[in-house]
Amino acid sequence: xxxxxxxxxxxxLTKLRKRTIAAGLPPKEAYKRLKNPLKGQxxxxxxxxQGGLCAYxxxxxxxxDAEPQVAPIIIEHRIPRAPSDGRDVGQGLDYQNLLAVCHGxxxxxxxxxxxxxxxxxxxENTEFRKVNPCISDxxxxxxxxxxxxxxxxxxxxxxxxxxxxxLNCSSSPLIAERKAALDSLILALxxxxxxxxxxxxxxALEEFQxxxxxxxxxxxxxxxxxxxxxxxxxxx
Numbered sequence: 001x002x003x004x005x006x007x008x009x010x011x012x013l014t015k016l017r018k019r020t021i022a023a024g025l026p027p028k029e030a031y032k033r034l035k036n037p038l039k040g041q042x043x044x045x046x047x048x049x050q051g052g053l054c055a056y057x058x059x060x061x062x063x064x065d066a067e068p069q070v071a072p073i074i075i076e077h078r079i080p081r082a083p084s085d086g087r088d089v090g091q092g093l094d095y096q097n098l099l100a101v102c103h104g105x106x107x108x109x110x111x112x113x114x115x116x117x118x119x120x121x122x123x124e125n126t127e128f129r130k131v132n133p134c135i136s137d138x139x140x141x142x143x144x145x146x147x148x149x150x151x152x153x154x155x156x157x158x159x160x161x162x163x164x165x166x167l168n169c170s171s172s173p174l175i176a177e178r179k180a181a182l183d184s185l186i187l188a189l190x191x192x193x194x195x196x197x198x199x200x201x202x203x204a205l206e207e208f209q210x211x212x213x214x215x216x217x218x219x220x221x222x223x224x225x226x227x228x229x230x231x232x233x234x235x236x
Contacts, residue, residue, distance in 0.1 A: 002139065004099070006095070013038065017030070026088055027088055028081040030092035055099035055133045056099075056119040057174050059218070061102050069109070070103050072102075074100070074102070076098070076100065078097050079091040104119040115171070118167060129160055129164075131164075142224070144178065150221075151168075181216070185225060201226050
């Protein structure tokens with residue numbers, strides 16, 4: 001997971017939000033007023049600003065393995081539309097609160113077990129303890145393992161990643177796909193001469209960090225590995 005830089009919201013969404021506020025609609029009801037073609041425009045804006053990646057797991061969206069009748073891209077509310085305490089902070093149509101996420105390993109007809117779901121599908125209405133993809137300070141403790149698993153040294157962030165979002169779900173392709181992305185990078189680094197490896201890693205890191213649209217799927221694990229490797233090479 002890496003920081004998402006939010007862009008400008010569609011003008012028509014701004015107008016819609018103002019109308020729902022004037023009507024006194026709560027977040028859940030306000031969001032129901034978002035319909036196509038505006039809904040599709042908002043979804044595309046979110047996908048574009050995220051570089052075509054899921055805000056949580058960082059897979060490419062839309063995924064090509066979505067089953068029939070399963071939406072391949074979901075508009076997600078970071079603050080739930082119906083939080084357990086019932087508060088209304090205008091989150092229903094607040095563009096800063098909207099993210100684009102993958103199908104979360106959903107199956108047609110809702111037949112997949114809860115333990116097999118990821119991202120917003122597994123999160124449901126649970127609020128995050130700390131993670132906010134739009135605030136980099138909440139992501140600094142995240143690390144990865146060479147087998148493709150994700151973790152965090154901050155216990156609240158770890159809970160958000162592993163319990164709330166289920167990003168190490170063994171029955172989803174996430175771990176294997178992260179590992180494949182990392183293995184590809186490691187293979188490329190293996191062909192670099194040792195005397196230029198440090199400079200090569202710096203350049204590769206800067207290139208990944210500068211990506212806008214599209215971004216490389218699972219770029220978070222690639223950035224983590226390069227930063228770790230650079231630190232090790234620098235310490236020699």
